Amino acid sequence: MDSNRGVPALELGSKVEVTREEVNGGTIVHVKFDQPETRNSLTLEMGLSFHRVMHALAGEHPLPRACILSGKNGVFSSGGDFQLLKGFAEKTPKENTEFMQSFYRLFLTVRHMPFPVLAAVNGHAIGAALAITLACDLRYFVPDAKYSLNFVRIGIHPGMGSSFLLKQIAGMMRAQELILTGRYFSGTEAEQMGICHGTFPADTIVEKVTEIAREIALGAPRAVRLAKRSLYEATDIENAIQLESHFQAETYQTQDFREALKAIEEKRTPTFKDE
Secondary structure, three states, X not given: OOOOOOOOHHHEOOEEEEEEEEEOOEEEEEEEEEOHHHOOOEOXXXXXXXXXXXXXXXXXXXXXXXXXXXXXXXXXXXXXXXXXXXXXXXXXXXXXHHHHHHHHHHHHHHHHOOOOEEEEEOOOEEOHHHHHHHHOOEEEEOOOOEEEOOHHHHOOOOOOOHHHHHHHHHOHHHHHHHHHHOOEEEXXXXXXXXXXXXXXXXXXXXXXXXXXXHHHHOOOHXXXXXXXXXXXXXXXXXXXXXXHHHHHHHHHOOHHHXXXXXXXXXXXXXXXXXX
């Protein structure tokens, strides 16, 4: 299979690297930030490349079973690009507001992907870069790497959805502490605070997270996609019941459910085809 099937040629090798792995009749996609000259800082060029890649993946048929986001060059991302930040001081509040809203959405598209996105945060992730990982469905950090939502320490209001995302994940009290101080913390502390799902050494984290993605790929693809939607869309128990009954009824009609029933009767592992 073409390792970059469906991904626009413009983006290949341009700030974002895309590779694929065949697994259980489907595909796991690896997307890596690749801007060595600025330690994978978040530029407009990178954001446009990233958004186009993710948009292309979301339009594939069949869809990827999962996507893993990481960084090349020994770091996940150093955060907002310094030259980009300098330019904001010369623009009007209206110009900056319009730009930032569009800029955030280029990266936060991960939350809306119709497949799970796992962040293998294989090095430091600062400011907006850390916020992007909070928008992913699962995130894993390196024990001794540095993490921070350091916005207030560089004189600006928090961004990239961080004031919502951190509160949603770790609660108001933890969000208040980390956002108002902008302090740095390790991956080990992040795990203790419930900000990441686990930690792995830098030299193995991508492979370890790939193993988790393979576990996800064992499930029926449509069931996994709909489960992701329920986790974010359910607002209370009654709403959850409505969503679950609707989505479960939908999956009862799939060939994958029939395959699961047959596999149970035959005492074997089902082979799902997203049908």
